[in-house]
Amino acid sequence: MTTATPDPDTLTDSGLAPEGDGRLLIIACGALAREILDLRDRNGWDHMDLACLPAILHNTPDRIPDAVRSAFTRHHIRYDHIYLAYADCGTGGALDRLCEELGIEMIRGPHCYAFFDGIDRFAARDEMTAFYLTDFLVRQFDAFVWRPLGLDRHPELRDMYFGNYEKLVYLSQNEDPDLVARARTQADRLGLAFEHRPTGYGDLATTLDTWAG
Structure with missing residues (x-):
């Protein structure tokens, strides 16, 4: 699976919906889309889909957990495994607590x-x-x-x-x-x-x- 990366303005303001129906979904910040898609294509991870939230959420980090919860609710029924490609990103531990609640893993660290x-x-x-x-x-x-x-x-x-x-x-x-x-x-x-x-x-x-x- 090879996917053209959306332009930076789209990833900033609109994010990216999953385009396939793999068994594994990465919910990620739009700022990481290029890198994740490159790694997926380079390694042949055809079972991996990507859903990106708007990167501009970083300017209002208190809104990130609700956006992640909404994305999880919208997509989880289609996937065997979901992971979160965010660090804490200024949420004061809220993303970590949300991942514990939802039973998913995230990337550890303060930010990208x-x-x-x-x-x-x-x-x-x-x-x-x-x-x-x-x-x-x-x-x-x-x-x-x-x-x-x-x-x-x-x-x-x-x-x-x-x-x-x-x-x-x-x-x-x-x-x-x-x-x-x-x-x-x-x-x-x-x-x-x-x-x-x-x-x-x-x-x-x-x-x-x-x-x-």
Whole structure:
């Protein structure tokens, strides 16, 4: 099964409904769709379907658990196994409690930055003054950062939001010189030093491999 990845705007605002009827469903954040579909196709996991929630939910994390519950309720009757490809993502443990209630597994960690970098490595770095971007967030920087913070209208607010940060760290999942250049430009826009840290798919790959059986 090979599926064309929807454009980033669709994954940001609309998500992605499952297109097949496999025995295993991954409910995921739209920000992870490219990576999950690539891993599925690369490994021949034809029994795996993907349902993505809108990535923009990250800007209102209190709404993520209800969206996950709704997706589970809508799809669970068709699947033998359902897994959740989210980290905590600012829900304050609510996703973990929901998974216990529903009897499903999720990816452990505070957010996708951590599991791309590797949970243990990320925790050991303890980078309190770093602002992180992934491939998806580089593509969707204006939709997730610049416009929601009002910096398109009031660039003078930049120091208020980012004055305590020292660097922008781009955790890249794929080798793409254009994305590196865009991330560097975004660091300049925020007045931050730039660091590029190639991570690949990190713990996302190992977790999906376990779930795929």
